[in-house]
Amino acid sequence: MPSSAIRCALVALLFGFIFGCATSQPAAPKEERAASDPWEPMNRRVSAFNESIDKVTLKPLAKAYEAVVPRPARRGINNFSRNLLIPLSIVNNLLQGKIKYSLSETGRFLANTALGLGGLIDVGADLGLEPHREDFGQTLAVWGVPDGPFVVVPVLGPRTLRDATMIPLNFAADPLFHLDHDRTRRSIYLVRAIDARAQLFSAEMLIKDSFDRYLSIRESYLQNRQFLIYDGNPPVDDDFYDDFEEDFEED
Numbered sequence: 001m002p003s004s005a006i007r008c009a010l011v012a013l014l015f016g017f018i019f020g021c022a023t024s025q026p027a028a029p030k031e032e033r034a035a036s037d038p039w040e041p042m043n044r045r046v047s048a049f050n051e052s053i054d055k056v057t058l059k060p061l062a063k064a065y066e067a068v069v070p071r072p073a074r075r076g077i078n079n080f081s082r083n084l085l086i087p088l089s090i091v092n093n094l095l096q097g098k099i100k101y102s103l104s105e106t107g108r109f110l111a112n113t114a115l116g117l118g119g120l121i122d123v124g125a126d127l128g129l130e131p132h133r134e135d136f137g138q139t140l141a142v143w144g145v146p147d148g149p150f151v152v153v154p155v156l157g158p159r160t161l162r163d164a165t166m167i168p169l170n171f172a173a174d175p176l177f178h179l180d181h182d183r184t185r186r187s188i189y190l191v192r193a194i195d196a197r198a199q200l201f202s203a204e205m206l207i208k209d210s211f212d213r214y215l216s217i218r219e220s221y222l223q224n225r226q227f228l229i230y231d232g233n234p235p236v237d238d239d240f241y242d243d244f245e246e247d248f249e250e251d
Helices: 003-023 040-056 058-068 071-084 086-095 099-115 136-142 161-165 167-172 182-199 201-206 213-229 238-250
Strands: 150-153 157-160
Touching: 040 058, 040 150, 040 213, 058 182, 071 086, 071 099, 071 182, 086 099, 086 136, 136 161, 136 167, 136 213, 150 161, 150 213, 157 161, 157 213, 161 167, 182 201
Parallel strands: none
Antiparallel strands: 150 157
């Protein structure tokens, strides 16, 4: 990329960061912050930065993608992207001792790749092989590593500190990361990112009218991670019910 283009990109990022900082909701006072989010002021600034960049990059591209690309083609692209991530699930199911799921994911990957045009068609689903998606953050959780503070990663979005440290390993487990042809790899990454952004439109509608978008995204992310880590059966939050009972008794 020419040096002038790099400078323009850096200036755009700088203005996006300034704009994001200026429009973010104020963080809660230190004594009122959630225990899971001690870095809330920084996280809000990064979140606002991410949203300002998204508004001028991925979001309009994703809208154009939905408008131009037929639904069957988008489904094929989504299947292809998900298929490339199956090796990540194979490894992590194995590391978590879920041998049955690891074998099932291996079968899905082989069936989709060999019989589904490289993954464009989800043959595994037709064969009754349900997905069991896992990543290195989930594996560390199963091994007993605590979540750590909530953190918003530039560009990549919400994570726990534990999950954020595993980003490099998750990338390394992606076969696309090891593709030698740079232009092809970058093109597939871009299409995958646009498709992933388009998948968020329906979820985005759920928080459209929320008073504090940041808090809605944070709580949704943390709850969803717990759901995934515990394979859809997270433990009951006793503290929540204790607080509820206390409020009820006071009334």
